[in-house]
Amino acid sequence: MRKPISPGQYFYETYIEEHGLLKPDIARHIGITEKALANFIGGTVPLNAELAYRLAKATGKPARDWLNMQTNYELWKNRHLENLKIDSIV
Template sequence: MTDAAEALGVSRKTLSAILNGRAGVSPEMAVRLSIAFNTSAESWLNQQSQYELWHAEQHRGELQVKKLVAA
C-alpha cells in the first residue's frame, strides 16, 4: 500500500481510509485515480455516489418523510 499511496501522492493513512470504507473518494482523489489508472474522474465519482446512495437506501424505512401532493 505504501507504493500505491506514494504513486497517488497521498499518505498511507488517507489511502487506507478510502480502501477500508472510512472515507469516500473526493473529487481531488478521483482526479488522482484517473491519472494513475488512465480512467475518467467522473467514473470514480459516479462509483462513490452509487455507493453512498446504496447505503442511504438501506435506511429508507427509517426516514420520517411525508409524501407531498401538488395542488
C-alpha cells in the first residue's frame, strides 16, 4: 500500500500552495490560530471533527471526506499494529 497523504499536506498543496494563499490569512478565515494551522499542515496535530467542518465550509469538500482522509492516514501510520497478538475477550 502506498503512503496516503495527510489531510494537512493535502490542504496545503491543494488549496494554499496551488492558489498562492497566505497561511495567516487562511487561519483567520477559518477561525483558528496560525499555530493550529501550522501544526495541522505539519502533521503534528491530527484533523478533528471541528476542523473538518471548518475546512468543509472553506473548500466545499465535505467534512466526512476530510475525516476519511485522516482515518486512512492514521490506519496507514499504524498498520504495524495489524500483527498484534491479542486474544479475543469474548
